[in-house]
Amino acid sequence: MEPAEQQHTLDRITEVCLLAGKIMMQNGGETYRVEDTMMRIAAAYGKPNSHSFVTPTGILFAIDGAAPVTRLIRILERSTDLHKITLVNDISRQIGRGELSPHEACELLRKVEAGKPEYRTWLQIAAAALASGCFLLMFQGTLADFLPAFAAGGCGFAAMLLFHRVVPVKLFAEFLASVVVGTLSYLFVRTDLGQELDRIIIGSVMPLVPGLLLTNAVRDLIAGHLVSGLSKGAEAFLTAFAIGTGIAFVLSVY
Template sequence: MATSLPNINEIMDVCLLAGKIMLENGAETYRVEDTMARIAAGYGIKHSHSFVTPTGIIFSADGSESTKFSRILERSTDLRKVTMVNSLSRLISNGELSLTEAYHQLKVLETAKLAYPIFHKVAAAAIASGCFLIMFQGQWRDFLPAFFAGGAGYFCAVYLERFVRVKFFSESLAAFIIGLMALFFVSTKIGVQMDKIIIGSVMPLVPGLLITNAVRDLMAGHLVSGLSKGAEAFLTAFAIGTGIAVVFSFL
């Protein structure tokens, strides 16, 4: 397939948009690079080059003198969007999707609100907190304290992120609230094991996907992305520990 220069630029825009959506929603670095390369190959650009970090994507293609950059400002977890971009890339590789259609569908997907409502997230976090408590050999009597503390802490973390752009502070305050509620439940004899209540309640805040992606990227040789994601996961863990430590300083 022969491609003219304007067409190459349009293909690069589609590749960058697909990579941006995936990276913003929790995809691994190698998956983002592989998807962009497959999309470019599906439209006739056999040799493309990308450099992906958690905060930006650089992409270039043979036949074009320009190199394009996309800045990643926000990162969250929505694996449904990652799956949908993967599905689009397969359609492109099979020649079933035109360039214009692909760009339109990606723009729609970029702005789509596919995440679950906050009520569902908080309810899931609360149930998970109680289940984690039992998994860590806590007592059934502490299930409800962990349920309420975990739900309140997760709600605090999600709600404060709208006003505090630095995640460290929202996560630290969420852990602080969890610690206070655990202390309250134990001091009023509603709960028994304060440590188990706290451990179960903070688990929904633990950056499991970040840790997994950091290890996966390091194993694949993406050292910059792996180390930066690992550092972000460490900061989240440090924020959780800081909030709990402040509560323990009251004892």
């Protein structure tokens, strides 16, 4: 293979690895899983000596060779879409079985990255509303408060999505969403449509709680990825702080 062709192939393999890692990191993947997937893809293409350094905001990746080049890719937005992670895992397995060339794998990964969320916005809001009502019951609330929690939780989650689109600052959106939840919960109780304010609020804010972030932070810390674990833990703490501040603001006003 000519040096120029060999370098082109190496660049394409690097692109596949970085794209796979970027998609997984943007959609809720754990750091150690991202690094493992990238190195497995490189090994499947005959490059076992690869190195990666993954953080929540960027990925560094390099493959040993005659002229090793380290490439960096930034992670600007993070959300939760486990369906895309599943698709990347499927592509990784196909690569491991030798079914995809670097060019084919790159095209498939680009389609996954450009794909719309698996669940529509209205379905996410409906699921959040139902989860809020079920959390209320789990926290020993009464059936009379199910509908208030259902409505407050759904409206709060919808408000978070809306505010996040208008102002791309996640903490600000979560703060305003918790204000909406607290205000609606208070109004339901004040108008005798609800009974226990504390349980309605607790159930309604549960869809906003960063459960996946906390889980990934602990798993990354256990796996030895201290930088990613601490940064994700800090992000989860700030989210919880924003939610608590929004609820405290409403209760102090009313």
